[in-house]
Each structure stands twice: as C-alpha cells, then as structure tokens.
Amino acid sequence: MFRDKTPEAREVARLHKRIARLKALARIYKRAEVTQNALLAISNLAASVTSQEEFYGVVYDSIDTLVPTDNFFIATLNSKTNKIEIPFFADEKDAHPHDLYPNETLSDTLASGLTGYVFRTGESLLCDNTKYQKLLDNNEVVSLGSDCHQWLGVPIKNNGIITGVIVVQSYDKNINYGDIDLELMNFISQHISTVTEHLQHQEQLEQAISKRTKELSIAYEKLKQEVSERRRAENLQKTLFEIADLATSNIDNSQFYAEIHNVISRLLAANNCFIALLNEQHTGLSFPFYVSQFNSPAPKPRPLQDGLTEFIIQHQKPRLFHKNDIDELISSLSVYTQAPELNNTRQIHQWIGIPLFIQGKVIGALTIYSFNANQNYHESDLELLTFVSQHIATAIERKLSAESLKASHEQLEEKVAQRTQALALLNQNLEKEITQRKQIEYQLQHDAKHDNLTNLPNRAMFMEQLSQAIKHLRRHPQDKFALLFIDMDRFKLLNDTLGHLEGDRFLIETAKRLKKCIRVNDNLARLGGDEFVILLDCINHDQDAIEVAERVLKALARPYQLTQKMFYSSASIGIALSSSQGTDTSESILRNADAAMYQAKSDGKGCYVVFQQQSYQQVNNIQLEKELRQAISNNELQISYLPILNLTTQTLIAFEPRLFWLHPQLGKIKQVQINNIAQQCNLHIELDKYTLNQLNVDFAHLQAYCTHSVQIHLSLSSQHLKHKHALRSLKNQLKKCQFNLEQLYLFFNERAFAQDNNIHINAFESLAQLQVKLGIYDYGSVNGAINSLTFLPISVLKLDPSYCTHLESGSYFKLAKAYFLAAQALGLTLNATGITHSDQIDKLKEIGITIGQGQPLGQVLVLPKTAALDCA
Structure with missing residues (x-):
C-alpha cells in the first residue's frame, strides 16, 4: 500500500507545477514579443x-x-x-x-x-x-x-x-x-x-515624372529656339531700318560706311570687312570702306583684274569659301593668275563675298573674312548677309545719288551764283523726296483711302463710312444721321485766274475750315475737285444739320489769303437726312445730297437746300416736260421783274423779267430750274416767246413805276440765232409787240457767242434793224477776245455775277476795272449783276460802274396775273 504524501510534500509538488506553468507562459510571452x-x-x-x-x-x-x-x-x-x-x-x-x-x-x-x-x-x-x-x-x-x-x-x-x-x-x-x-x-x-502596389505606383509616378520632365525639356528647348529666332528677326528688322535711315542721313562717306559696318557687326562677326565698288565705266574698283583686325591699310583703286572680288562680281552669286576652296580656285587658275600680287589669302580661314545689285546690275561686292579657325561662318550667315546686302546696295545707291546731286549743285553754284538759292531749294526737295519714299511704303494703305492733297478720307473710304452708318441705322432705327454735300462756287474760275497751285491751297484751307465746323465723331471727306461731304453722326433733330450747314457757309464766306491777296468764296450745300424706314443705300443718300446741292446752286449759290423727295424729280422726266408744255399752253407761268438801278442816284432804270412756275406738287420753280428742264426738252424758244407775250400785257404797268421811259432787259436763248427760220420767227414776234422796241434790250450769252461768233454777228445785224438794243450777259465768264465785240451792234455788257462776289480780291477788282475800261473804250455800257451787299456797290462806283442789279437794290416786282395776247 502507498503511503500518503505529507502536506509539505504536496505543497512542494504544487509549487513545482506552478513554476512549470509560469516558465511555459514566459516562453509564450517571449515568443509573442x-x-x-x-x-x-x-x-x-x-x-x-x-x-x-x-x-x-x-x-x-x-x-x-x-x-x-x-x-x-x-x-x-x-x-x-x-x-x-x-x-x-x-x-x-x-x-x-x-x-x-x-x-x-x-x-x-x-x-x-x-x-x-x-x-x-x-x-x-x-x-x-x-x-x-x-x-x-x-x-x-x-x-x-x-x-x-x-x-x-x-x-x-x-x-x-x-x-x-x-x-x-x-x-x-x-x-x-x-x-x-x-x-x-x-x-x-x-x-x-x-509594398508591391506601393512600388508599382512609385514606378508609374517616376515614369510619369520622367516623361513630363522630358516633354517640358523639349518644350523649353523649342521655346528657347523660338525666342532666339524672334530676337534674331527683330534684330534683322532693326538692322534694315537703320540701313534705310543711313541712306537718308546727312553724313560723310567715312561715317556712312562705318555705320554700315556697325550694323553688319551686330548680325555676325565682321572684324575683317570691305566694300568694293565698280566705277561708272565698270573698268576699275575702288574701296570706299575697309577694316582689318591687323590694321592693314585700305587697298587703293585698281583696274579690274582676277582677284576674288572680281570673281564674285563676274559670277554675280554670293559665295562662302573655305581655305581649301580658295586653294582650288588658285590651282585651277581661276583667280590670281594675272595679278598674283593680290593674293593675300594664305592666312584666311573663311571668306564670304556678296555681289551688290542696283536695278538688276552688279555695282560692287561686300566681303567679310576670318583668320581664326574658331570663328566659323555658315550657310545661314551667307543667306543673312545676302538678304541684308540688298538693302545695303539700295542705301549706297541713295547715298551716291545724294552725293551726285550735291556735286552737281556745287558745280552749278560755281558757274551760276545768282541761282544758288534755287538750287539749294531743289536739293532740299530732292532730299525730302528720298525721305518720303520710305514714308510712302508705310502709308500705302493710308493713301489708298485718303485724299493726297487735303489728307481727308477719299470717296472709297467715305462710302465705307456711309455704308457703316446705314447698317448701324438698320440695327438702331431710333438713331439719325445727315449727309452734307458741299460744292465750292466758282472754283474753276479760281483755277483759271490764280492757277492750280493757288487752287490747291484754297482746297487745303477749305478742308481746315470744314474740320472746325464738325464734331470729333463726324466724318469729313473730299470726293474730288472742289466737292466735300460731311457725315453728321447721331444727330437729334433735322435742325442740327441745318445749324452745321449755316456754320459751314459762314466759315467758307471768310476771305482767303491767296497770292498775298484776299479772295472771297462761297459754297452750295445739299443736305440729305437719313430715313427711319431702312430704305437708304450709300449711293441713294449721296445722290440725294448731290441733287439738293445742285438745287442750291440753281437758287443762287452760297446757300443750302434740304433734300425733299417729293420736290426733286429728274429734269428729263417725261411727265414734268409734259406739265411744262401744258403750263406754257395754259398761260400758267408767271413773271417777276428784277429792278435795275443807277447806283449813284438810286433811280430805277429798267426791269429784267424772270419766269417762275407755281407747280401744284413741287411748289415754286424758279427761272434757273425752268431753264434746266427746257434745256433737256428743247423748250427755250417757247419760253422766250411766252415772256414776250406777257410783256405786252405788263409793259403799261411797268411804265407806271418809272418817271421816264422804262427799259426792259430780256435775256434770250442763242437758239433763236442758229437757224434762219428761228431768227425770222423772233423778228416777226418782235414786230408785233405793242410797246416801243427802242425800250427793249435783248441780251445773249457770252459763252454761246464765243463758240460761234459768226452766226451771232449776222443775227445781231439783222435784229438791230428793228431798233431793239442788243447786249451780252455773263460777260467775262469765258476768255473771249475783246476785239470781237467791235463787230457787234451792241450797246450794253452785263458783267458775270462772280465778279461782284469777289470784288474784295485784288485780282478780281483789277479784272473788273479792265473790263470797264475796255467797254468804255468801245463806247459800251458795263452793268453789274449779282450784287449781294452794299460794300460791293462802293467798289463798283470806285471802278466807274454806275448801273447794277441785285438783292440790296429793291424788291422783285410781281404783277397780277393777266392772260397774255398771242403775238406769234
């Protein structure tokens, strides 16, 4: 039988087990750590x-x-x-x-x-x-x-x-x-x-960075290249400008060529450089410029031989030679055979020769070369220098031309001392012309759209501006603009009397005055000749355009200082207003303004007329011709009588009958407008007969206004004199007049007389047999011979109205005085017409003219309308 363990033994055993478990846990914790x-x-x-x-x-x-x-x-x-x-x-x-x-x-x-x-x-x-x-x-x-x-x-x-x-x-x-x-x-x-994913992402990122870095590097290199090319282009452009400026600069030859060399040196290395030029006979070379890094003396002028410079001139091509290329030319007997003493190329590393052309012919060569193997030229340098050489040749041409002119000027100065000032002026003008050639290149577009004389926009540019205004009006129908068509009166007479140079000065001064009459946003242009137009942009009322027209008339009525004399002028202005219905075109509104301007001229010049659509019909309109014929047939035309007075006594001497027509739609149409219609449809003779018939009725009433025998001054068309039957018809009508024909003065136009004086002489002799008095009106409007008047049985000359308008001008005053003296010598009376203010009367009296007609001399007489008897 086993003996039971003592308590002490059991406690020891239990402690051993706990120690074993603790050691096991310690091992587990140690492994976990x-x-x-x-x-x-x-x-x-x-x-x-x-x-x-x-x-x-x-x-x-x-x-x-x-x-x-x-x-x-x-x-x-x-x-x-x-x-x-x-x-x-x-x-x-x-x-x-x-x-x-x-x-x-x-x-x-x-x-x-x-x-x-x-x-x-x-x-x-x-x-x-x-x-x-x-x-x-x-x-x-x-x-x-x-x-x-x-x-x-x-x-x-x-x-x-x-x-x-x-x-x-x-x-x-x-x-x-x-x-x-x-x-x-x-x-x-x-x-x-x-880690694998992280490394893959890192690798992809590095690849992307590497790729982007490479792209940026390529882009940067391209950008650097573009910047370099642009700088080079700007430098080249600046170089060309400097060369062009040198051509017109007033510096001597040495400084001129030195500046050319400085310009070339900024493009490429040119430590060794020279310019060779052919003489006029192309038989020799001169070296107006030469620079060498070794300070070698410049070559003297020499006849053409077989050097490298002659090689370039002969072949007429730019060439870049290396040392071996030059050696090959020498070996092949292409250079330095006739003149080996010219061979100074033994130390040359590279040599560039550029032929210089003027008008397609070689005049010399530009050469640069290097001795250092580290200084290399390339084909691009050859192309660049070839391009620049064209401008250098032009600059040399202009420089030589300027020198030639200067030399000619000096020679002439030695021979003809009294023409020194004229030759200096000519030289300055030539220098200005050379300078202007450069300016013209930059103003081609400006000149294409501007008038060269006044620097105003021309017809092409103005039509663009007018078209833009019409387009704006179609988008904004509430806006309005107006067009003023301005024609200077008697500008042709100014050119004929004072010359075209003074006529140009007159137009320039007119443009300056017109600019002062308008706003900044308005447009002024010259269409040609003495015609100007003003586009009044964004006006509020029609009255705005009328105010501008009145301002223009006042500005242009001020005297002009021409040829150190005072010259008076006036203008006729036609005003066309934009339509809100959007039916206007640039051609139609310009045509309307033009028609209104002609109406202003017909109304006596020096005024403005606003275009009314219903008031302006074409003078050759069949309906208007028909209505005029009916008005003559129905005795609907009326006559106003302009009084003619003695300027000294203010006594009434005569009346001048003028027709007018009270049209039922067009209103009052004056004599000038009726004549325009009659000219288109050949009604001048009928109008004259109509006037004579009405005179039979009005003569007794006219006589009551005068204490003595009143005179009638009647202007007739020369159509009566061109055919025998027309002249016979006029004479028959005169014979049937019921007043004394000795009181009737018949006037015919001087321009028609100058064109066919033989017919007028015969016809005047025939009319003089009827005891009527004969005369010429608008006398002095053409350059007719004074002696031709001696063959005419005339007694009175009526001076052209433009002479009264410009009596303040000395030249006009003298010319009017000459006409008066010529008429006085021929036993003729000189009457003044177109009198507008009393100052002119004093001037006329100073000349000796005592009879005149015009607005300050009395109101126009209009008798009650009475049916005329047919005296035909």
Whole structure:
C-alpha cells in the first residue's frame, strides 16, 4: 500500500507545477514579443522600402526568427508577360529553380507544382506528406525538388487578384507548422501586396515624372529656339531700318560706311570687312570702306583684274569659301593668275563675298573674312548677309545719288551764283523726296483711302463710312444721321485766274475750315475737285444739320489769303437726312445730297437746300416736260421783274423779267430750274416767246413805276440765232409787240457767242434793224477776245455775277476795272449783276460802274396775273 504524501510534500509538488506553468507562459510571452517586434519591423519597412528585393530580404530574416524555414521563396505573376517568376529564393538543399530546370520554362514548371496549385485555387495550403501524396495521386500537382516534411504556401492578393505566392518548407520532422504560422504568413503576404502596389505606383509616378520632365525639356528647348529666332528677326528688322535711315542721313562717306559696318557687326562677326565698288565705266574698283583686325591699310583703286572680288562680281552669286576652296580656285587658275600680287589669302580661314545689285546690275561686292579657325561662318550667315546686302546696295545707291546731286549743285553754284538759292531749294526737295519714299511704303494703305492733297478720307473710304452708318441705322432705327454735300462756287474760275497751285491751297484751307465746323465723331471727306461731304453722326433733330450747314457757309464766306491777296468764296450745300424706314443705300443718300446741292446752286449759290423727295424729280422726266408744255399752253407761268438801278442816284432804270412756275406738287420753280428742264426738252424758244407775250400785257404797268421811259432787259436763248427760220420767227414776234422796241434790250450769252461768233454777228445785224438794243450777259465768264465785240451792234455788257462776289480780291477788282475800261473804250455800257451787299456797290462806283442789279437794290416786282395776247 502507498503511503500518503505529507502536506509539505504536496505543497512542494504544487509549487513545482506552478513554476512549470509560469516558465511555459514566459516562453509564450517571449515568443509573442519577438513575433510582435518582427511584424512591426515588417510593417515599418513596408512604408519606407524602395525596392522589392530589399523588402524580401528583411521578410526572410524576420520569418526565420519566427518560423523555422529550411526553404523560403516568393513567386510572383508578371502582369505583362503572364509568367511566374521567382524574385527571392533561399533553400538549404535545392539550388535556384533556374539552375534546376535549365531546359524548361520556369513558369510552366512552377505552375505544375504546389506553387501553381495555390495560384489556381487562390487559397493557402499547409501540406504534409500524406496530403502531398493525395495531390500527386489526383494529378493536381507534379513532384518538384527535394522531399520535405511540410510545405506552407500563402497567396499574395491585390484587390482580390492573385499576384504571387509566399512559400516556406521544413525538412526536419521535428518542425511542424500550425495555425499560428499560417496566420503569420497571411499577415506577411498582405504587407508584400501593399509594398508591391506601393512600388508599382512609385514606378508609374517616376515614369510619369520622367516623361513630363522630358516633354517640358523639349518644350523649353523649342521655346528657347523660338525666342532666339524672334530676337534674331527683330534684330534683322532693326538692322534694315537703320540701313534705310543711313541712306537718308546727312553724313560723310567715312561715317556712312562705318555705320554700315556697325550694323553688319551686330548680325555676325565682321572684324575683317570691305566694300568694293565698280566705277561708272565698270573698268576699275575702288574701296570706299575697309577694316582689318591687323590694321592693314585700305587697298587703293585698281583696274579690274582676277582677284576674288572680281570673281564674285563676274559670277554675280554670293559665295562662302573655305581655305581649301580658295586653294582650288588658285590651282585651277581661276583667280590670281594675272595679278598674283593680290593674293593675300594664305592666312584666311573663311571668306564670304556678296555681289551688290542696283536695278538688276552688279555695282560692287561686300566681303567679310576670318583668320581664326574658331570663328566659323555658315550657310545661314551667307543667306543673312545676302538678304541684308540688298538693302545695303539700295542705301549706297541713295547715298551716291545724294552725293551726285550735291556735286552737281556745287558745280552749278560755281558757274551760276545768282541761282544758288534755287538750287539749294531743289536739293532740299530732292532730299525730302528720298525721305518720303520710305514714308510712302508705310502709308500705302493710308493713301489708298485718303485724299493726297487735303489728307481727308477719299470717296472709297467715305462710302465705307456711309455704308457703316446705314447698317448701324438698320440695327438702331431710333438713331439719325445727315449727309452734307458741299460744292465750292466758282472754283474753276479760281483755277483759271490764280492757277492750280493757288487752287490747291484754297482746297487745303477749305478742308481746315470744314474740320472746325464738325464734331470729333463726324466724318469729313473730299470726293474730288472742289466737292466735300460731311457725315453728321447721331444727330437729334433735322435742325442740327441745318445749324452745321449755316456754320459751314459762314466759315467758307471768310476771305482767303491767296497770292498775298484776299479772295472771297462761297459754297452750295445739299443736305440729305437719313430715313427711319431702312430704305437708304450709300449711293441713294449721296445722290440725294448731290441733287439738293445742285438745287442750291440753281437758287443762287452760297446757300443750302434740304433734300425733299417729293420736290426733286429728274429734269428729263417725261411727265414734268409734259406739265411744262401744258403750263406754257395754259398761260400758267408767271413773271417777276428784277429792278435795275443807277447806283449813284438810286433811280430805277429798267426791269429784267424772270419766269417762275407755281407747280401744284413741287411748289415754286424758279427761272434757273425752268431753264434746266427746257434745256433737256428743247423748250427755250417757247419760253422766250411766252415772256414776250406777257410783256405786252405788263409793259403799261411797268411804265407806271418809272418817271421816264422804262427799259426792259430780256435775256434770250442763242437758239433763236442758229437757224434762219428761228431768227425770222423772233423778228416777226418782235414786230408785233405793242410797246416801243427802242425800250427793249435783248441780251445773249457770252459763252454761246464765243463758240460761234459768226452766226451771232449776222443775227445781231439783222435784229438791230428793228431798233431793239442788243447786249451780252455773263460777260467775262469765258476768255473771249475783246476785239470781237467791235463787230457787234451792241450797246450794253452785263458783267458775270462772280465778279461782284469777289470784288474784295485784288485780282478780281483789277479784272473788273479792265473790263470797264475796255467797254468804255468801245463806247459800251458795263452793268453789274449779282450784287449781294452794299460794300460791293462802293467798289463798283470806285471802278466807274454806275448801273447794277441785285438783292440790296429793291424788291422783285410781281404783277397780277393777266392772260397774255398771242403775238406769234
């Protein structure tokens, strides 16, 4: 029988058991601490690792401290080739798979073993000999490598996709793997996946950065090239401007060529440079410019020989020669055969020769060369210098022309001292012309749209501005604009008397005055001759256009200072207002303003007329001609009588009848307008007969206004004198008049007389037999011969109205005085017409003219309408 243990023995036994358990727990905690440190090292490394090989080595060292590993390797799947690779391998028995299977594809071999099984299943595999044999029997794997005790493989997954397998093996039967080892391996596989993804992203980022860096580098190089090319282009442009400026500069030859050299030096190295020019006979060369880095003296003028310069001039092509090229020319006897003393090319490294052309002909050559092998010229330099040489040749041409002119001026100055001032002025004008040639190049577009004389917009530009105004009006119908068509009165007479130069000065001064009459946003243009137009933009009322027209008339009525004399002028203005209905075109509104301007001229000039559509019909309109014929037939035309007075006594002497027509739609149509219609439809003779018939009725009433025998001054058409039957008809009508024909003065136009004086002389002699008085009106409007008047049985001359308008001008005053003296010498009376203010009366009295007619001399007389008797 066993003897029971004592209490002391039982307590000792219990303490031994507790100590054993404590030692076991200490071992477990110690292993847990080691495991935790290893896993922390792996985690920390996963965040900072830069390569997978580095990470795999640390993983292997860490696993080796936690799990006994006789064999450890990592298999990965290459995403590009879809092949299995072994980036890390450590084994105690087997060599690397590359060495074990040299004749087989490593990927296919691994795919057939346990590694491939984990790839296919995607699950962790803890395999001993029993399970391994089962897999072999089921043909799921094939036997690879040495036999092991246990095999543990864990898949590496990235976003659910297997990218690799981590494997450990044990060959020792005392080493067994459990769930803790499996869990540890899964944890490590996750870190391997994270590191793999991190490294892939890092690699992609580095590739993207590298690619972007390369693109930026290429773009930067392109930008540098563009900037360089642009700077070079700007430098070239600046160079050309400087060359052009040199051509017009007033500097001597040495400074001129030195400046040319400075310009070339900024484009390329030109330490050695010279310019050679042919003489006028093209038989010799001179060297107006020469510079050498060795301070060699400039070559003296020489006859043409066979040097390199002559070679360039002869072949007329730019050339870049290297030392061997020059040697070949010398060897081939192309240069320096006739004049070997000219050969100074032994030290030359490169030589550029550019022929200089003026008007297609070679006048010389530009040459640069280098002695230093480090200073190289290229084909691009040759092209650049060739381009610049064209402008240099032009500059030289202008310089030579200026020098030639200067030399000619000096020679003439020596021979003809009294013409020094004229020649100097001519020289200045030529210099200005040379300078202006450059300015013209920049103003081609400006000149195409502006008047050369006044610098105002011309017709083409104004029509564009008018078209834009009409387009604006169509978009904004509430706006309004006006067009003023301005025609200077008697401009042709100014050109004929004072000359075209003074006429141009007159137009320039007129343009200046017109500019001061308009706003900044208004447009002023010259259409041609003495015609100007003003486009008044955005006016509020029609009255605005009228105010501008009145301002223009006032400005143009001021005297002009021409040829050191005062000249008076006036203008006729037609005003056309825009329509809110959008029917205007640039042509129609200009035509309307033009028509209104002609109406203003017909109304006596020096005024404005606003275009009214219903008031302006074409004078050749069939309906208007028909209405005029009917008005004559129905005795609807009326006569107003303009008084003619003695300027000294203010006594009434005569009346001048003038027709007017009260049209039911067009209103009052004056004599000038009626004459325009009559000219188109050949009604002048009928109008004159109508006037004579009405005079038979009105004569007795007219006589009552005068204390003595009143005179009637009647202007007739020269159509009465051109045919015998027309003259006979006029004489018959005069014979039937019921008043004394000695009181009747018949006047004919001077222009018609000048065109055919023979007919007028014969007809005047025939009419004089009826005791009527004869005269010429608009006298002085043409350059007729005074002696032709001696053949006419006339007694009175009526001076053209323009002379009264311009009496303030000394030339007009003298001309009117000459006409008066000529008439006085011929025993004729000279009457003034077109008097507009009292100052003119004093001037006329000063000349000696005592009879005149015009607005200040009394109101026009209109008698009650009475049916006329037909005297035909």
